[in-house]
Amino acid sequence: MxxxxxxxxxxxxxxxxxxxxxxxxxxxxxxxxxxxxxxxxxxxxxxxxxxxxxxxxxxxxxxxxxxxxxxxxxxxxxxxxxxxxxxxxxxxxxxxxxxxxxxxxxxxxxxxxxxxxxxxxxxxxxxxxxxxxxxxxxxxxxxxxxxxxxxxxxxxxxxxxxxxxxxxxxxxSIDRLRRLSGTVPAPNGAAFADRHFTIVARFVREKNLEMALEAYAIYCRAADAPRQLHLCGSGELEPLLRQKVEELGLRDLVEFRGFLQSDGIAQALGTTLALILPSVQETFGFVVIEAQAMGLPVLVSENCGSRDTLVRTGVNGFVIEPDNPNGLAFFMSLLGRDEALWQRMCVSASSFAEKGxxxxxxxxxxxxxxxx
Incomplete structure (x- = not known):
């Protein structure tokens, strides 16, 4: 053998x-x-x-x-x-x-x-x-x-x-993630109005999280009822990111959830509107597959290797420039208010997950x- x-x-x-x-x-x-x-x-x-x-x-x-x-x-x-x-x-x-x-x-x-x-x-x-x-x-x-x-x-x-x-x-394993989530992929499960934005990443420079917070602040200023942003991860930049949240006046809107194991990530994504991954350096980005397993549109930077085969702009998410907080804020606003667009992207995201x-x-x- x-x-x-x-x-x-x-x-x-x-x-x-x-x-x-x-x-x-x-x-x-x-x-x-x-x-x-x-x-x-x-x-x-x-x-x-x-x-x-x-x-x-x-x-x-x-x-x-x-x-x-x-x-x-x-x-x-x-x-x-x-x-x-x-x-x-x-x-x-x-x-x-x-x-x-x-x-x-x-x-x-x-x-x-x-x-x-x-x-x-x-x-x-x-x-x-x-x-x-x-x-x-x-x-x-x-x-x-x-x-x-x-x-x-x-x-x-x-x-x-x-x-x-x-x-x-x-x-x-797409099947494992869906079982761990305790729910069904979007657009089913949690209601559109009850969902939040999520970032799953190590708190290091390469992940570009300061830019993401700037973009989120722009989004919040333009939204009548802004959705929460959940940060799932840990790392050396956590004190700086918490300070940034305070400076931007986002204390009541940003939730730090710490490092999550697979079940925690799956459950967090089960109530998410869209995943954000704005990295300036990202060879792939496993969390894109995890998000798509839960039927979620993704907002990823062009630097992410996963966007080559898993992300199609306007189909199952949007590709952004990592130095463009206004662009990221625009797509957050678009997905946050257009439920019909979000539902179409959810269906497409689930179909792309099989590639990963x-x-x-x-x-x-x-x-x-x-x-x-």
Whole structure:
């Protein structure tokens, strides 16, 4: 029996979703194993599930990432892949020296190695010499899992052949989210008049939340009865954002809900009018799929990778410029008062959500491994 291994630094709910989907897709014809390097994440405070319904191994339990252990991390990855008799190994975090070293060693041992990632060329300012050097990191890989359009183009630029790139990579379980929400997708469920705007993001500069608050203040000044704005997340900028709310006179309209696990996010989106994601730097934006799973229009910046295949302006949301608070405020006002438009967009959003479902990820993996 063939053994397929998928490795991430730390498993969150979306990683569990993807492994489970691949197990279902294989139907017992291949052994699927999830490897996580560390038992906790330095970036996200998500709950780490036991993974009882699929094979999951934590290489360094109770620890988080450390660059000082490059050789040890690579050696442990290779040792486990050999012990599991892996044929195909999918590795995330290609930029880490430990992953590069492990990928090279696995190839030398005869295993097929694939990269997984959502990077795109316009994520931030690029420098030619760094990009040339980065292409070296992809030499061990026979293929890759990525996202459509910009992410695929970037991988081709770095040397992966177009025919060896499958998509989508960033996916979650639509069914799980809807069950966790405790309600039904919009436009059903909560009444139009009772819904609020929601932002789900880490409180860091890249998410552009100060601009979002400025846009919300513009919207509030123009609205007779402005809807609330819920901020779901945490991070280093929380004191600054709270101060900004006070300065803009929005204390009674903005609710800070803290970091939410999957069930909390699903429930928050279940009473939301539209999701806002105004990032200046966003490789993808998982929350767009979560919002669409709950039938919500999205207001996203053009920088978000998810807009390539999931967002169509005027159909299931609007794409904005990240430096244009007036534009964001305009679309908030439009959705906030036009129920017929909102309902049409809700129906479309639900149909687009299927593009980000984990079954699509499983199909992409099977496409790659079937070529060998």
């Amino acid at each position: 063939s053994t397929i291994i998928l490795l991430w630094e730390n498993f969150g709910p979306m990683h569990d979703d993807r492994v489970r989907a691949l197990v279902r897709a294989c139907g017992g014809k291949a052994r699927i194993v999830g490897l996580e390097l560390f038992g906790k994440s330095d970036t996200y405070a998500w709950d780490n599930e036991a993974g009882d319904d699929f094979e999951k191994i934590t290489l360094f339990p109770g620890q988080s990432h450390s660059l000082s252990r490059t050789l040890k991390i690579a050696a442990v990855i290779v040792r486990h892949c050999r012990a599991l008799n892996a044929d195909q190994v999918f590795l995330c975090h290609y930029e880490l020296p430990a992953i590069l070293l492990a990928a090279c060693m696995l190839r030398l041992l005869g295993m097929k190695v694939y990269a997984m990632g959502d990077a795109k060329f316009d994520a931030y300012k690029r420098h030619l010499w760094r990009e040339v050097g980065k292409s070296f990191f992809f030499l061990p890989y026979v293929g890759a899992l990525s996202n459509e359009v910009r992410s695929k183009d970037y991988l081709r630029f770095l040397g992966i052949k177009a025919g060896r790139i499958a998509a989508p990579y960033n996916t979650i 479902d984990v079954d699509r990820f499983a199909e992409a993996v099977m496409t790659l491994v079937a070529d060998f």
